[in-house]
Amino acid sequence: MDSEITKDFLRQIVADDLAAGRIDAPVTRFPPEPNGYLHIGHAKSICLNFGIAEDFAGACHMRFDDTNPQAEEQEFVDSILEDVRWLGFAWVGPVRYASDYFERLYLAAERLIDKDLAYVCDLDAEAMRAYRGTLTEPGRASPGRSRSKAENLDLFRRMRAGEFADGAYTLRARIDMAAANINLRDPVLYRIRHAHHHQTADRWCIYPSYDFTHPLSDAFEGITHSLCTLEFEDHRPLYDWLLAALEVEAAPRQYEFARLNLTYTLTSKRKLKQLVENGHVESWDDPRMPTLAGIRRRGIPAPALRHFCQRIGVTRADSLVDVSMLDFCVREHLEQHAPRAMAVLRPLRVRIHNLPQAVDIEAPLHPQHPEWGTRSLRLSSELWIDREDYSENPPKGWKRLVPGGEVRLRHAYVMRCVSVDYDEQGQPCLMHATVDLDTLGAHPQGRKVKGVIHWVDAGQAQPVRVRLYDRLFVSADPEAGEGDFTRHLNPNSLHELEGMIEPYLLQLQPEQTVQFEREGYFVADRYLSQPQAPVFNRVIALRDSWGKESA
Ligand code: ATP
Ligand code: MG
Numbered sequence: 001m002d003s004e005i006t007k008d009f010l011r012q013i014v015a016d017d018l019a020a021g022r023i024d025a026p027v028t029r030f031p032p033e034p035n036g037y038l039h040i041g042h043a044k045s046i047c048l049n050f051g052i053a054e055d056f057a058g059a060c061h062m063r064f065d066d067t068n069p070q071a072e073e074q075e076f077v078d079s080i081l082e083d084v085r086w087l088g089f090a091w092v093g094p095v096r097y098a099s100d101y102f103e104r105l106y107l108a109a110e111r112l113i114d115k116d117l118a119y120v121c122d123l124d125a126e127a128m129r130a131y132r133g134t135l136t137e138p139g140r141a142s143p144g145r146s147r148s149k150a151e152n153l154d155l156f157r158r159m160r161a162g163e164f165a166d167g168a169y170t171l172r173a174r175i176d177m178a179a180a181n182i183n184l185r186d187p188v189l190y191r192i193r194h195a196h197h198h199q200t201a202d203r204w205c206i207y208p209s210y211d212f213t214h215p216l217s218d219a220f221e222g223i224t225h226s227l228c229t230l231e232f233e234d235h236r237p238l239y240d241w242l243l244a245a246l247e248v249e250a251a252p253r254q255y256e257f258a259r260l261n262l263t264y265t266l267t268s269k270r271k272l273k274q275l276v277e278n279g280h281v282e283s284w285d286d287p288r289m290p291t292l293a294g295i296r297r298r299g300i301p302a303p304a305l306r307h308f309c310q311r312i313g314v315t316r317a318d319s320l321v322d323v324s325m326l327d328f329c330v331r332e333h334l335e336q337h338a339p340r341a342m343a344v345l346r347p348l349r350v351r352i353h354n355l356p357q358a359v360d361i362e363a364p365l366h367p368q369h370p371e372w373g374t375r376s377l378r379l380s381s382e383l384w385i386d387r388e389d390y391s392e393n394p395p396k397g398w399k400r401l402v403p404g405g406e407v408r409l410r411h412a413y414v415m416r417c418v419s420v421d422y423d424e425q426g427q428p429c430l431m432h433a434t435v436d437l438d439t440l441g442a443h444p445q446g447r448k449v450k451g452v453i454h455w456v457d458a459g460q461a462q463p464v465r466v467r468l469y470d471r472l473f474v475s476a477d478p479e480a481g482e483g484d485f486t487r488h489l490n491p492n493s494l495h496e497l498e499g500m501i502e503p504y505l506l507q508l509q510p511e512q513t514v515q516f517e518r519e520g521y522f523v524a525d526r527y528l529s530q531p532q533a534p535v536f537n538r539v540i541a542l543r544d545s546w547g548k549e550s551a
Contacts, residue, residue, distance in 0.1 A: 010048065010255055014225060017105065017396040026058035030091075031065045031098075031214070033078035034198070035282040036269030037291040038083045040305075040326075044260040047309035049227055050089040061221055062091035066099050067213050069197040077198065079284070083292035088302050098213045099199040101220055102293065105208045108216055108246055109171055109189055114153045117245050118189060119144050120155040121172045128170075131177075132185050138178035139185045145174065148189040159192055162205045166192050175241060183238050187211055192497045196255055210391045213490075215239040229259040230316065259310065261320045263476040265290045271485060280489055281472070287537050288472040288493050298469065299513050299523025299539035300326075304333035320477070330540050334513055334521040337371060339365040342410065342454040343516040343536070345466055345499040347384040349458065350431040352415065355381045358459075359440070363411040375504035379412050382458035384500045389453045390417065390428060399451035401431075406444075407451035410517060414439040414449050454517045461500035465520070465535045468495040506532055513539060 007015060017023045028049040032038060038046075046079050053060035062084060066072050081095065098105075112118035121144040123131060129134055133139035133423040147155075171190035179185055189212040194205045215238075218226045226239075233256045243251040258268070266272055272291060275281050285293035295305065308329040312321050340363075358380035389407070391398040401417045408414050413435035423429040436444055475488035508524045509512060509531065515521050520541040528535040 009316070010225070010227060010257060010314055011052060011055065012057075013255065014052055016113075017224070018056065021505075025224075026052055026056050027061070027125070027222050027224045028053050028058065028125065028227060028257075029061040029063045029096075029218065029221065029223050030081050031063045031067045031145055033068065033071070033081060034073065035068065035071040036076055036273050037079050037289075037293055039267050039269065039272060040262060040265065040290045040295065041187070041260045041267035042083075043087060043305055043439055044290060044309050044312070044314075045227070046084055046087055046089060047306055048314055049194065049258070050091075051310075052225070052227075053092070058224075059092035059417070060089070061093060061096055061223070063096040063217060063221070064098065064199075065210065065214065065217075066097050066197070066199060067207050067210060069193070069195040069207065072198055074198045076251070083296075086296055086302055087292065088306060092426045096217075096221065097199050098217050099197060100206075101213070101217055102200060102204055102208070104220060105213060105216055106159070109208070109212070110153065110156065110180050111534075112173065112189070112245060113149060113156060113171075116149060116174065118152070118171055119147055120152050121145070121186075121188075122168070123170075124167055128188075132182065133177070134481065135182070139182075141177055142172070142186070144172075145186070148507060151471045153314075156190075159190070159206050160204075162194070163441070164192055166194055168174075168192060171206075173238075173242070173245075175238075181234055181237055183211070183235050184241070187238060195491045207546075211235055212236050212242065215242045215252070215254075216246070219243060219246075222250075223252040228254060228256055228320065228527070230256045231259075232256055256316065257314050258316055258318045261318070261436065262290070262326065263320060263323045264471045264473050265323055266473075266478055266485065268479075271479075273470075274486070275519075287467070287469050290472075296511075297523075297526050297537065299511070299537055300330050301333055301337065303512065304330045307333065307500070323471075324544055327540055327544060332516065334539065336368075339515045340367070340515045340517055340544060341365075341375065341502055342377075342453065342456055343464065343466070343499050343501040343505065343519065343521060343522070344384040344386050344456050345468075345497050345516075346387040347456075347461075347498075347500045348387040348390060348428055348431060349416075350383050350385050350433050350455075352433050352435055353436070354434045354437070355379070356437075358457075359412075361411050361440075364546075375502070377411060377502060378457045378460050379409070379455075380457055380459050383409075384456045384458055384461055385431070385453055387428065390420070390431065392420075400453060401451070406447075406449045407453050408439070408449055409435075410452050410454050412440065413437065414444050424486050441448045452518075454519075456500045456502050459505050464499050464501045464505070465528075466497045466499045466538070467525075467536070468497065468538045469493060470495075505534060508534060515542075518542070527537050 030049045050060045117476045121142045135227040172186045175184045287298035361377045362374040406416045418432045473488045474490045478485045478488040510529045513523045522536040522537040525535040
């Protein structure tokens with residue numbers, strides 16, 4: 001392991017296990033349920049499980065925890081695999097499914113019956129709840145608890161054979177109805193569910209519970225460290241009980257860590273699904289969504305997300321991470337990796353009256369990477385600038401254009417605004433200007449010009465659709481308080497503009513990122529963008545102005 005990497009408590013545990021000879025190499029797994037798209041919280045778990053395997057020359061398995069066929073779909077399986085690959089990780093061995101183990105799980109359940117450690121229960125869900133007791137009261141034994149081994153085996157086999165309706169029986173572990181930990185009060189191991197499964201089709205009509213499936217799947221795969229979020233801490237005694245009951249040698253160990261919570265962000269597949277189904281966003285991969293597919297489409301590079309996960313670290317303390325930390329990692333990455341170009345998002349036409357002929361200019365693609373080369377710009381007597389770079393009544397500290405004032409056109413001349421024509425609505429529609437012909441690559445004589453604005457030559461410009469995204473929620477904790485989280489949705493989370501871009505931008509491939517100078521970082525949309533007809537999404541503005549300025 002790289003000694004530079006600071007060890008979180010889980011890496012410390014793995015290092016200790018290696019040093020003590022308890023394991024030869026760690027084997028971890030990432031075990032999503034395919035009931036939705038992965039979100040940024042899952043990125044933490046992916047980076048942790050795959051990262052530990054990488055750091056200690058072990059292996060990480062990709063395993064779908066697919067025991068709940070009604071909520072699961074092949075679409076989610078496919079998207080999850082794509083997201084994990086996109087994030088930059090490779091699993092060892094085939095893609096695994098808990099459903100691959102249904103037969104072995106079934107046989108393990110028969111063994112528990114045979115050891116008198118499981119029984120068939122006839123209580124329905126409501127009765128089972130009533131029998132379970134409360135935190136202060138012990139539970140009561142189900143009538144089925146005293147059934148004979150032979151009877152249990154017979155009933156369980158008939159459950160599998162499809163003789164009974166959904167909910168008629170369950171298989172439960174026989175542990176302790178008075179246990180302080182309610183998870184140990186004879187938890188359900190199998191339910192009857194006549195449902196089609198995306199992997200096993202109609203082969204099964206009984207499905208194992210998560211609590212039964214997870215430890216055994218871990219054991220079947222030789223997982224050494226089974227890492228999960230803190231809400232499973234109370235399930236650990238059951239995890240250990242099952243492995244002991246089935247006499248598993250070198251049993252996997254479960255360790256818990258705090259889930260990632262982010263300000264202004266939902267991290268629940270169920271709630272994200274609601275946003276999609278109720279049309280609050282366009283799709284699971286809408287660039288405003290905190291799904292990995294949405295983050296990707298937004299243009300956030302995978303290395304920036306991995307870096308973010310590294311920075312937030314791994315602990316057992318629940319916390320809320322400020323989303324500006326993610327923004328910081330994104331800007332830091334794009335500042336170094338995105339080439340520069342010019343795009344005018346709110347075009348205002350300018351006519352230069354004293355330019356004898358068009359000039360061609362070579363402009364660097366990145367100020368710190370001369371080796372990246374340049375792109376060619378032309379300046380002729382008609383160009384586009386941004387409407388917002390002109391003001392008749394400028395606020396204090398304004399460095400952009402005013403009537404009679406000067407600014408530098410980025411990479412080109414100093415330009416003076418001579419006059420402005422207005423349309424019928426009283427909006428500026430054409431600016432008349434002159435340039436100082438001695439200022440190409442040179443300071444103007446006898447005066448300082450502070451402002452610099454971007455521009456695009458009108459003869460070269462190509463129209464473009466640009467989508468400016470803002471936070472999806474206006475509240476830092478959209479799940480807090482009374483009522484539905486959707487009331488915290490930001491009504492202005494998307495602005496579409498028709499802009500003008502320089503020719504270089506026509507060459508960008510879908511998913512390539514770029515800095516529009518003075519505007520922010522943008523990405524060519526993964527699906528809508530075609531070379532020659534691009535659509536750009538704003539990844540992020542250049543500076544964090546959120547809450548300080550309107551969009
Ligand atoms: P959700 O609540 O969004 O449905 P989940 O925990 O049910 O998430 P799973 O598919 O079961 O989703 O999760 C796969 C793995 O990812 C689990 O090990 C889970 O603990 C982990 N995980 C899920 N959400 C987070 C999160 N916010 N932070 C860190 N890890 C997470
Ligand atoms: Mg879950």
